[in-house]
Amino acid sequence: MKFTSGYVSGLQCAPTRAGLLSGKYQQRFGFYHNRDVFNKVFLPQVTMPQVLKKSGYRTGMIGKWHLGRSLEAEYPHRRGFDEFYGFLYGMRGYLAPAKGGRLMRNNEPVKEHFGYLTDFLNRKAVSFVNKHSGKTPFFLYVAYNAPHYPLEAKEEYLKQYNTGNPDRDKQLAMMASVDEGVGLILDALKKNGQYDNTMVIFLNDNGGEPKRGASNGKLREGKNSLYEGGPRVPFAVSWPGKIKAKQISSIPVTSLDLFATTVDVAGGKMPTDTTFDSKSMLPILFGKTDKPNHETLFWQQTKEGWALRHKNWKLISPKEKAKAGKLELYDLATDVSETTDLADKHPDIVKKLHELYKEWHSKNNPKASVRM
Known part of the structure; x- marks a missing residue:
């Protein structure tokens, strides 16, 4: 399979x-x-x-x-x-x-x-x-x-x-x-x-x-x-x-x-x-x-850089944009190449997914690498 x-x-x-x-x-x-x-x-x-x-x-x-x-x-x-x-x-x-x-x-x-x-x-x-x-x-x-x-x-x-x-x-x-x-x-x-x-x-x-x-x-x-x-x-x-x-x-x-x-x-x-x-x-x-x-999958490598997939939605906090508080949202069902950021169009979904990340992150050990 x-x-x-x-x-x-x-x-x-x-x-x-x-x-x-x-x-x-x-x-x-x-x-x-x-x-x-x-x-x-x-x-x-x-x-x-x-x-x-x-x-x-x-x-x-x-x-x-x-x-x-x-x-x-x-x-x-x-x-x-x-x-x-x-x-x-x-x-x-x-x-x-x-x-x-x-x-x-x-x-x-x-x-x-x-x-x-x-x-x-x-x-x-x-x-x-x-x-x-x-x-x-x-x-x-x-x-x-x-x-x-x-x-x-x-x-x-x-x-x-x-x-x-x-x-x-x-x-x-x-x-x-x-x-x-x-x-x-x-x-x-x-x-x-x-x-x-x-x-x-x-x-x-x-x-x-x-x-x-x-x-x-x-x-x-x-x-x-x-x-x-x-x-x-x-x-x-x-x-x-x-x-x-x-x-x-x-x-x-x-x-x-x-x-x-x-x-x-x-x-x-x-x-x-x-x-x-x-x-x-x-x-x-x-x-x-x-x-x-x-229903949700998570990734994180640095303090600022993290992402999650919830159903077909993908929310990303890019490392280079995180300090500006910029989150990106993509619909993987129609945009697997992640070319069109929909965050401004769907702020409610961004908020919901961000809360999912915060809940997941709260259960993790924050003592990560020096890049954190």
């Missing part, structure tokens, strides 16, 4: 990952910006793999972590993942010698050989599937860093593209390697007889960066932006034995709900000693409802 209104809870890498793995708006615990990873605010949070392990799942994480690296207690293998292969930093290069953080297996550095990083991650993902299929239920989180900069691609794919923009060509070639990896993982599931019985979820952690050759189609701007190009991402779910194929849904969905959805699939229970924003998507995925889990 492909969702045309799929969202993540952040506008950049780390905050989105914190929301995904905690099942709650990351602002609730003071995680607004990538730099907040150094404040260790994610460390006390209950994580998705920790809960899934209680249902007997073997948990694995491959790729980019970006949720803490100064203490071993922050490493993936201490945060619920039985097996980790990847890197702790927010970025690293793809070709040896690579720029950025070193590869790790749990808490041990990996001796690196020449090759392409995405290929390494693909092989490890397939190995995990082969190792555990038919033996134990498993949860695998494959966090590709491609096409995050530095823009480095395999020549065999790079030569297939000639858009006139070298950065765009590299982006496409890097995504081709990710596409290859997704295919290899699906093939491994089929080979092991687990394809029909496995839910596969595909999404990004934020919109692409146009300045680095990415394209978000009709959506305005991209990564780090409150406009649709920032939090609206590719979002698809496959479960051949349970979900009818080739469906397209316009229901707004959020990455926050993947926590409760996976726990629901596993037959587990959400912890009751903390507050979650996550709700199971199974009723939507099974066609039992056409209503979204959340």
Whole structure:
């Protein structure tokens, strides 16, 4: 099932990952910006793999972590993942010698050989599937860093593209390697007889960066932006034995709900000693409802910059205009590119939505990054 209104809870890498793995708006615990990873605010949070392990799942994480690296207690293998292969930093290069953080297996550095990083991650993902299929239920989180900069691609794919923009060509070639990896993982599931019985979820952690050759189609701007190009991402779910194929849904969905959805699939229970924003998507995925889990979705990266979507209305407090008290209002049903500001035309709607933001914001931890 492909969702045309799929969202993540952040506008950049780390905050989105914190929301995904905690099942709650990351602002609730003071995680607004990538730099907040150094404040260790994610460390006390209950994580998705920790809960899934209680249902007997073997948990694995491959790729980019970006949720803490100064203490071993922050490493993936201490945060619920039985097996980790990847890197702790927010970025690293793809070709040896690579720029950025070193590869790790749990808490041990990996001796690196020449090759392409995405290929390494693909092989490890397939190995995990082969190792555990038919033996134990498993949860695998494959966090590709491609096409995050530095823009480095395999020549065999790079030569297939000639858009006139070298950065765009590299982006496409890097995504081709990710596409290859997704295919290899699906093939491994089929080979092991687990394809029909496995839910596969595909999404990004934020919109692409146009300045680095990415394209978000009709959506305005991209990564780090409150406009649709920032939090609206590719979002698809496959479960051949349970979900009818080739469906397209316009229901707004959020990455926050993947926590409760996976726990629901596993037959587990959400912890009751903390507050979650996550709700199971199974009723939507099974066609039992056409209503979204959340009537309103929120985003905030800085003190001045925030946005919300309520039904088809989008209210934005742009960072650069916030000091003047300027709010913008868009009707996403007719203006997905956010070209026509309707705030002056509908002050009553602006007021109503602003009150929704204030109520949401009052429940969050205000101790955000220094940009707040």
